[in-house]
Structures are given as C-alpha cells and as structure tokens.
Amino acid sequence: MEEDYFLARLSHLKAAEMIKLLRTFPLFASLKKKEISFLAEIAREVEYPANTVLFHEGELGDCLYIIIDGQLEAVKALDGSEEHLLRVCQPGECVF
Numbered sequence: 001m002e003e004d005y006f007l008a009r010l011s012h013l014k015a016a017e018m019i020k021l022l023r024t025f026p027l028f029a030s031l032k033k034k035e036i037s038f039l040a041e042i043a044r045e046v047e048y049p050a051n052t053v054l055f056h057e058g059e060l061g062d063c064l065y066i067i068i069d070g071q072l073e074a075v076k077a078l079d080g081s082e083e084h085l086l087r088v089c090q091p092g093e094c095v096f
Helices: 015-023 033-042
Strands: 062-067 071-075 083-089
Touching: 015 033
Parallel strands: none
Antiparallel strands: 071 083
C-alpha cells in the first residue's frame, strides 16, 4: 500500500474546506493554522470496498484512517475462520 499519512474523502474539497473538515475532529481542533494546513495538503482520499482488510493485528501502522463515510469493524481473528467483533467505528472517528 502507498505510504499515505492521512486517508480521507477529501480530494473533492478545496484547501479551506479541508482545513474546516479536519478541525471538526477533536484530534486536530487545537492545531495551529500552519500545522492543519500541512495535514490538509497531505490528506489522500481512499475508498475501500466492503470486507477489505486494512491491517492485521501486530502490524506496524504507517498512516491514520479518518472515517468520513461508512463504518469500520475491528475484529480479532480466532482459531480457524472465527472472528470476534471488538468494535464498530463510525464517521468522525480516527483509526491508527
């Protein structure tokens, strides 16, 4: 996977709109204009089909996923093909 730092549905937005959107997330709300502008510049839009595995337990992360639309399920693989649902993440949440 390409080394994107921030993955979000932002590509259709102008720079000012990206900054406004990022500021709605508590994680970014207190950043200075220069810092939030940098984040808006490196944000990338990525859409995944249902049931796509983004990462596996124990892997080192290299990005932050911002859920703009849809849901993300965090599951733990058990023996065989069994899974245990740990959490369902909603729009507005960040996963890293």
